[in-house]
Amino acid sequence: MSRVRSRAPATRRRPYPPARLAAAAAVAALTLVPLFHVLGFVVAEGPEQAADLLLRPRVGELLRNTTGLVIAGCTACAVIGAGAAWLVERTTLPGRRVWTVLMAAPLAVPAFVNSYGWVSVTAAVEGFGGALLITTMSYFPLVFLPVAAVLRGIDPAFEDMSRALGNGPWSTFFRVVLPQLRPALLGGVLLVGLHLLAEFGALQALRFPTFTTAIYEQFESTFNGPASMMLAGVLVLGCLLLLMGELRLAGRVRVARLGSGAARTAAPHRLGSLTPLALTGMAALAVLALGVPLGSLARWLAVGSSTAFPVVALLTTTLTSIGLGVAAAVATTLLAVPVAWLSVRHPGRVSRLLERSTYFAGSLPGIVVALALVTLTVGYLPALYQTTALLVAAYAVLFMPRAMVSLRAALAQVPPELDDSARALGAGPSAVMVRVTLPLIARGLGAGTALVFLAVVTELTATLLLAPIGTATLATEFWSNSYSLAYGAAAPYALLMILISAPAAWLLTRESRSERLPA
Amino acid sequence: MTRTSVRLHDRAVAADGLRVTSVSKSYGPTPVLRSVDLTVAAGALTAVLGRSGCGKTTLLRLIAGFDRPDSGTVTIDGREVAGPRGILPPEERRIGYVTQEGNLFPHLSVAANVAFGLPRRERRAEHRVAELLELVGLDAGFARRRPAELSGGQQQRVALARALAPAPGIVLLDEPFSSLDAELRESTRRAVVAALAATGTTTVLVTHDQSEALSLATRIAVMRDGYIVQEASPVELYQHPVDRGVAAFVCAVVVLPAVVRGRIAVCALGELPVAGPATDGPAAVLVRPEQVVLTGSGDGVPAHVVDIEFYGHDALVRLALRGANGEITARCPGHILPTIGEWVLLAVQGPVTIDAA
Numbered sequence: 104m105s106r107v108r109s110r111a112p113a114t115r116r117r118p119y120p121p122a123r124l125a126a127a128a129a130v131a132a133l134t135l136v137p138l139f140h141v142l143g144f145v146v147a148e149g150p151e152q153a154a155d156l157l158l159r160p161r162v163g164e165l166l167r168n169t170t171g172l173v174i175a176g177c178t179a180c181a182v183i184g185a186g187a188a189w190l191v192e193r194t195t196l197p198g199r200r201v202w203t204v205l206m207a208a209p210l211a212v213p214a215f216v217n218s219y220g221w222v223s224v225t226a227a228v229e230g231f232g233g234a235l236l237i238t239t240m241s242y243f244p245l246v247f248l249p250v251a252a253v254l255r256g257i258d259p260a261f262e263d264m265s266r267a268l269g270n271g272p273w274s275t276f277f278r279v280v281l282p283q284l285r286p287a288l289l290g291g292v293l294l295v296g297l298h299l300l301a302e303f304g305a306l307q308a309l310r311f312p313t314f315t316t317a318i319y320e321q322f323e324s325t326f327n328g329p330a331s332m333m334l335a336g337v338l339v340l341g342c343l344l345l346l347m348g349e350l351r352l353a354g355r356v357r358v359a360r361l362g363s364g365a366a367r368t369a370a371p372h373r374l375g376s377l378t379p380l381a382l383t384g385m386a387a388l389a390v391l392a393l394g395v396p397l398g399s400l401a402r403w404l405a406v407g408s409s410t411a412f413p414v415v416a417l418l419t420t421t422l423t424s425i426g427l428g429v430a431a432a433v434a435t436t437l438l439a440v441p442v443a444w445l446s447v448r449h450p451g452r453v454s455r456l457l458e459r460s461t462y463f464a465g466s467l468p469g470i471v472v473a474l475a476l477v478t479l480t481v482g483y484l485p486a487l488y489q490t491t492a493l494l495v496a497a498y499a500v501l502f503m504p505r506a507m508v509s510l511r512a513a514l515a516q517v518p519p520e521l522d523d524s525a526r527a528l529g530a531g532p533s534a535v536m537v538r539v540t541l542p543l544i545a546r547g548l549g550a551g552t553a554l555v556f557l558a559v560v561t562e563l564t565a566t567l568l569l570a571p572i573g574t575a576t577l578a579t580e581f582w583s584n585s586y587s588l589a590y591g592a593a594a595p596y597a598l599l600m601i602l603i604s605a606p607a608a609w610l611l612t613r614e615s616r617s618e619r620l621p622a
Numbered sequence: 623m624t625r626t627s628v629r630l631h632d633r634a635v636a637a638d639g640l641r642v643t644s645v646s647k648s649y650g651p652t653p654v655l656r657s658v659d660l661t662v663a664a665g666a667l668t669a670v671l672g673r674s675g676c677g678k679t680t681l682l683r684l685i686a687g688f689d690r691p692d693s694g695t696v697t698i699d700g701r702e703v704a705g706p707r708g709i710l711p712p713e714e715r716r717i718g719y720v721t722q723e724g725n726l727f728p729h730l731s732v733a734a735n736v737a738f739g740l741p742r743r744e745r746r747a748e749h750r751v752a753e754l755l756e757l758v759g760l761d762a763g764f765a766r767r768r769p770a771e772l773s774g775g776q777q778q779r780v781a782l783a784r785a786l787a788p789a790p791g792i793v794l795l796d797e798p799f800s801s802l803d804a805e806l807r808e809s810t811r812r813a814v815v816a817a818l819a820a821t822g823t824t825t826v827l828v829t830h831d832q833s834e835a836l837s838l839a840t841r842i843a844v845m846r847d848g849y850i851v852q853e854a855s856p857v858e859l860y861q862h863p864v865d866r867g868v869a870a871f872v873c874a875v876v877v878l879p880a881v882v883r884g885r886i887a888v889c890a891l892g893e894l895p896v897a898g899p900a901t902d903g904p905a906a907v908l909v910r911p912e913q914v915v916l917t918g919s920g921d922g923v924p925a926h927v928v929d930i931e932f933y934g935h936d937a938l939v940r941l942a943l944r945g946a947n948g949e950i951t952a953r954c955p956g957h958i959l960p961t962i963g964e965w966v967l968l969a970v971q972g973p974v975t976i977d978a979a
Binding site for chain 2: 518520521523524525526527528529530531534538539542543
């Protein structure tokens with residue numbers, strides 16, 4: 104006998120606690136500073152100035168390159184990522200576990216290391232074709248991972264139901280499976296698009312100019328020219344278009360995650376005689392995405408004539424990267440706590456707005472955030488310019504969504520009724536925090552921190568613009584060596600980057616493998 | 623409210639287990655509780671019974687201190703915990719609270735859950751935990767388990783043990799059995815009521831399940847639209863509901879038009895004695911289906927059987943009275959059932975109630 108739950112006034116409006124609301128609003132405002140600065144600049148300059156700066160053949164070329172790469176790259180990633188996910192999750196493809204790891208692993212190789220791997224082997228990858236190949240190989244896991252997760256999580260009962268209602272396997276795929284995949288697919292493609300708009304290192308190495316590389320060059324040559332701000336304005340517009348497009352397409356579809364892992368697994372589709380073909384395809388993908396960059400990295404490490412191990416420089420750079428990574432990870436996660444808490448515990452218009460604004464700020468390209476912070480501090484707060492604090496602030500703006508996602512998920516697993524139970528048992532608000540909430544969200548906090556750390560260690564663009572003079576990270580050292588064609592000297596920095604990312608990455612895979620706490 | 627002022631209140635009120643006086647609460651423009659009064663004697667179990675949305679959960683949350691009343695006072699064990707002089711936070715009210723889902727802390731073992739509300743130095747005392755688990759009918763071996771390894775019924779028992787551990791002045795149960803399936807529900811109910819009786823704990827049980835309220839509670843408060851419409855013992859509630867709505871909510875009821883004359887109601891089922899005082903004139907009488915008895919012979923009102931809803935232990939038999947005199951439902955024991963279409967004679971046992979509304 105099932106009865107409707109009688110949580111009668113479940114819709115009772117709980118007022119926002121003022122102190123926590125203020126904290127969340129302050130964090131959201133901080134993340135929005137770069138965006139408003141760029142938009143404010145564009146508006147202040149006015150249409151005439153904008154036309155002057157933007158209506159040039161060079162800008163036309165940038166626009167063609169950027170939109171071309173975004174459209175082609177998103178399409179390629181969608182097809183490859185979703186196809187690979189389906190093969191791995193829903194067919195009899197042998198070696199499922201190995202493929203899962205191999206398809207996710209390219210995320211651990213930053214795109215600019217990937218492009219170094221290719222370009223140090225052959226110059227043929229310069230230009231559009233190479234840029235498409237390399238960015239696709241770097242970013243298709245962004246589609247693969249969410250789509251695979253949904254394919255794994257979909258309750259096969261829906262498919263059985265559809266078959267029982269007279270739909271064949273294909274019709275079932277298009278009418279039942281695909282609609283459930285749509286949010287994950289679109290979300291992944293959106294991430295790819297945002298990454299492509301923001302990509303700097305990989306494309307610069309391939310001499311393929313887009314808005315992001317052009318802003319950097321503009322900035323390097325003229326420093327703080329209005330032209331680079333105007334280009335940044337166009338880039339922000341591009342991000343807005345992508346975000347709105349995704350919102351429109353994904354609509355308000357909600358795909359419920361069903362059960363907590365207890366759902367039956369679906370019977371896999373038999374590949375039969377197509378197995379060798381599928382295996383070859385997957386292997387080719389792994390070689391292109393991982394084999395080439397790692398292989399050429401190994402080659403440069405081993406035999407490259409310019410390979411040198413300046414131990415002291417390597418050590419100090421590694422320590423700088425770790426220090427920045429830890430500082431930014433802790434700061435970002437702490438800043439995310441009030442916003443995440445408010446949005447989970449007090450869902451409402453205001454908390455949603457605050458949460459969204461941090462996501463939006465985080466989807467801006469690193470170059471835009473960095474440029475905005477540079478011009479802001481040079482103009483208004485010169486004391487902050489060229490400080491580590493400013494660099495950490497930029498990281499916090501850029502990577503807050505990563506911390507937010509983990510924190511939100513963790514907080515959502517802590518039903519507010521647990522707070523009630525604890526307080527009824529005599530625990531005050533701070534005791535509830537220490538004895539109940541923190542132990543339960545510790546894993547989420549750890550995962551968020553690890554995600555931010557990983558992103559900071561491989562961040563290039565904002566670091567190039569904002570790092571105080573004399574501060575070199577593994578990413579910037581790798582970049583300056585490889586850009587000046589000292590491929591051998593660059594290699595150890597890439598290796599170290601991968602090595603210090605390993606513990607955090609391992610933590611994350613452990614996190615995703617361990618069973619979820621029951622709510 | 624400061625601690626000193628609380629102490630001043632301690633001796634202010636008589637020693638009822640719980641006293642709720644003129645408590646009102648609105649969410650925005652919608653009133654949820656309208657001047658509710660409720661008294662629970664120390665050691666008694668009062669069920670607050672009502673449909674979803676009637677305000678019963680809000681009442682419980684006000685007693686617990688998770689929400690504050692707009693007006694009125696709440697007194698637990700003679701100590702004012704909410705009122706014009708201030709609001710005591712839940713952790714200082716000495717309450718036990720058990721929810722529908724149990725809400726055991728997933729990161730703690732059963733033992734740590736049970737010991738959660740104990741003072742720090744008592745938390746390690748294994749015998750305390752074992753005693754409490756035994757109290758709710760669980761083996762001490764459960765202490766080491768994780769909440770996720772327990773069945774729903776076991777989780778609810780542990781939740782009660784956890785609530786009883788700090789020896790609360792009152793235990794508040796918020797639909798604690800409604801997420802359990804029928805079989806578990808019975809055994810869990812028995813275990814919970816036995817544990818509460820053994821400790822003599824004052825208890826408020828919020829439920830929408832009539833049979834649960836009737837079988838477990840010493841008193842029942844029926845809530846409707848934010849009012850408590852009747853507060854009575856289960857038997858009183860069944861025999862003398864204040865109106866047709868309460869009567870029908872508590873148990874199935876047949877309403878018949880009648881004319882009352884001198885404590886006798888004349889209706890389609892004949893001349894029936896009326897329980898309690900009644901004014902002469904036209905009225906509506908309330909008859910329980912189980913009062914209606916089917917007889918094969920002798921005196922009675924003739925009717926034929928329209929259909930039968932069979933439940934095993936008994937059945938609801940729908941009957942059409944001869945002529946255009948309407949329909950009656952009778953509850954018959956499962957072992958002596960009429961057949962559909964059969965003509966029977968109906969008699970009414972016991973007095974009937976006049977609908978006050």
